[in-house]
Amino acid sequence: MTTLTLSPVEEAPTTSRAVVRPGMLPTPGTRQWIVACPVSRLVPGRGVAVLLPGSAQAALFLLPNGMIYAVGNLDPYAGAAVISRGLTGDRAGDPTVASPLLKQVFSLRTGVALDDPEVALPTYAVRVQHGTVRLGLPR
Amino acid sequence: MSTPENPTGTPTRTVVVIGHGMVGHRFVEALRSRDTGSTWKVTVLSAEADAAYDRVGLSSYVGTWDRNALALSGNSYAGDDLVDLRLGVRAEHVDRDTRTVTTDDGDVIAYDDLVIATGSHPFVPPVPGHDSAGCFVYRTLDDLDAIRLAAESAIERAAAEGREANGLVVGGGLLGLEAANALRLLGLTPHVVEFAPRLMPLQVDVGGGAVLERLIGGLGVNVHTGAGTSSIATQDDGRLAVELSDGTALLTDLVVFSAGVRPSDAVARAAGLDVGERGGVLTDIACRTSDENVWAVGEVAAVEGRCYGLVAPGYTMAEVVADRLLGGDATFPGADLSTKLKLLGVDVASFGDAMATTPGALEIVHTDATKGTYAKVVVSDDARTLLGGILVGDASAYTTLKAYVGREVPGDPGTLVSPAGIDDSALGSALPDDAVICSCNNVTKGSICGAIAEGACDLAAIKGCTTAGTTCGGCLPTVKKLLVDSGVELSKALCEHFEQSRAELFEIVVSTGIRTFSGLVARYGTGTGCEICKPTVASILASTSSDHVLDGEQAALQDSNDHFLANIQKNGTYSVVPRMPGGEVTAEQLIVIGQVARDFGLYVKVTGGQRIDLFGARVEQLPAIWQRLVDVGMESGQAYGKSLRTVKSCVGSSWCRYGVQDSVAMAVDLEHRYRGLRSPHKIKFGVSGCARECAEARGKDVGVIATDKGWNLYVCGNGGQTPAHARLLVSDLDDETLVRYIDRFLMFYVRTADRLQRTAPWLDALEGGLEHLRAVVCEDSLGIAADLEAAMDRHVAGYQDEWKAVLDDPEKLSRFVSFVNAPEEADPTVAFDESGPRKVPVLLGLPTIRENV
Known part of the structure; x- marks a missing residue:
């Protein structure tokens, strides 16, 4: 059985709830581009998880309308890496994903939890070239 | 057409018109109708092969695909020998010294006066990949034909790949939204990307833009404001991957640039005519260029340095130049840039000083989020004179308001935008607050209204916080009326995307045969769905067919x-x-x-x-x-x-000394029959081999308990948060009748229950209750028994193990x-x-x- 010690969370505060900075769109700038998968691998309306360097994870979505978004895969409410398995949709036109665990709904554009605007998933820039989807990480 | 006064006389002068758009045509018409002495001969060069057509109405070409329908009347000048219209001929060069125009077919035409009416051309931002196959502009009939061709092949390809075909419009101005509508009419899912933080940034302000975006978004147009287009790259499958400046990306079948226009002033520039700072042929207020024999009209003209992108000022310029050529002294009076239009059925109007740029100007705004309207008036600093305004969603007041621009407003200017016709008396009921509504629990109207005011928005919530209606329920219609009177709409809507209940959607799926979520939401809902409606529709689709739940588009709904x-x-x-x-x-x-x-x-x-x-x-x-x-x-x-879980059983008559029937065999048969059946919520069965009820069947949705004569069938028992004992539906059934009744019961539940409604609350809510259910199941009172059984037979015949199918x-x-x-x-x-x-x-x-x- 895999037992792993994890690095991404250091000095986890004792608050019961995730309080992170409001979501924002990825700012332009130099990036490291990580290959995710061929576009053809994406099922419209569903997500996949992408392993990032430093054992972070992104959730990558292709929507039926063609838009591609990437947000963090870790559900800040549940502490589990499940966002990529959530259902997509929209709330008043804003594209969303709902956590498959407790159904909190996040904006795919900004990562913000729509009913709890203090909580947000990170967002990642997306690029598609020659049929390959890449995610942009800040250098 | 005019009657020439000297029909025998030959015209003495020639005017050459470069460009046969709406303004060029207007000029020719104006000149010919006023030139009663037939002094002018007119030669018109039209780079487009089509004679002047209604470019403002370009979008109406979509669907009819009839070029003639857009033709401007009289655009061939049939029977007028003094007009020589050359279609598909471009002016290559103007020589002002010799006063000649050289055409691209080599002709040299001498003029006395020249009118430049070349209009403008779409601006294509220089993003990488802007010239890829699949990138278009939106200006001419030919452009639309090209877009149509691309759209049709995209739809074909997308259908073969089982996805939506879509298109991206770069630019969310007036024309961009027109283009988006065109894409929508062509059957593509339109996206609009606008660099400004709102749609139509030139015509509407922040508040109006927000309402407009909501309205347009509600019509199925995906709006991305505050984002630029960074790059366009052709993918191996021919689609275009468009990177937006906000870090998102879009896979699209085609791109239409509608990011503004630029004056088509190349010929004029080459001829050495003065041009405006931001392009356009510079003219004075008589529309005369830096050459006294050369005039410019329409979008190409920079009258005193300013270009006008609307047709009305262009027409005025055409009239001015016609007048001048006939010796008049007309001048261009400036233009009213007020606009009122219907974009995708959404009213937008902007008039006067819409952006309140007048010093000291005051704004009065009324926004109605539920109706989706935005109204703003701009008044002078003393709040007396109307300066301008913006209307979105409802522009019916445009004509009246525009008439007041520059004038003193009678009374309070705020009334100009307040919603008319509010009837306060209709809002309140005649009952006083201390009137008792629920006499069982002594609840007054005041406390019910208080609960509503604090956010109780359905009957259940009001029952919960006031206890009204929890005893006999006789007051519930009154409570409901108070809710409705207070503006609360009692909704059976599944979610924000479907107004229908689950049962209604089920009927829609069965009767229309629609088998995709996208088809269902396009025809009967709005938006793209959510975590509520997608699994509901997935469940309905699974209940009505034996397709694998991960087949095709269904996979994305689960x-x-x-x-x-x-x-x-x-x-x-x-x-x-x-x-x-x-x-x-x-x-x-x-x-x-x-x-x-x-x-x-x-x-x-x-x-x-x-x-x-x-x-x-x-x-x-x-x-x-x-x-x-x-x-x-x-x-x-x-x-x-949400499907059949288990059929729990006791060990039954084969081992148990008390057993009267073989409960294990029955349980196994029932589980095999109903396994895989998707339903509004989970379904559990129990089968007990005697009245001792060791399988706890009366706690199950379907409970079967052996008697010495056969089986008693109990239904609608639930455990969980609100336990309910199953109720006896019918006694002493033989095996075959038992199965038939369960078939009917289950299918009736699957068809009519709400989302996540288990059988006990379903029975509670069923009109007529257990008696009605018994009549439907045992007496076929609705005449649907055969239908229900047939549906179950199809399910049984089509069953496959979901996991084995995945492994294969x-x-x-x-x-x-x-x-x-x-x-x-x-x-x-x-x-x-x-x-x-x-x-x-x-x-x-x-x-x-x-x-x-």
């Missing part, structure tokens, strides 16, 4: 459980429950379950439904686990689905990975603590720290 055919647990791992019909399991199967649990390190627990649950499997382990289970003849237990399908199998870019990797966040008496998942610490990406 909640995580149904998507991975396992039960998600709190750390994102899954539990696995093989079916054990009636609680039966062979030794061989039990051994394999044990081996699987040992080999994959799974935590094992026996469920309440007489089967075994294996916890802690990662996504990528599921296929390997199931391969071993399927190999010993086990199949999916559908513990993850490499494409479906390929989705069972933790990481798309590292299929061999296990999720590093999954960890367990095995130091205690049992294995438990370890969650990640909270919170996650946001990266500033």
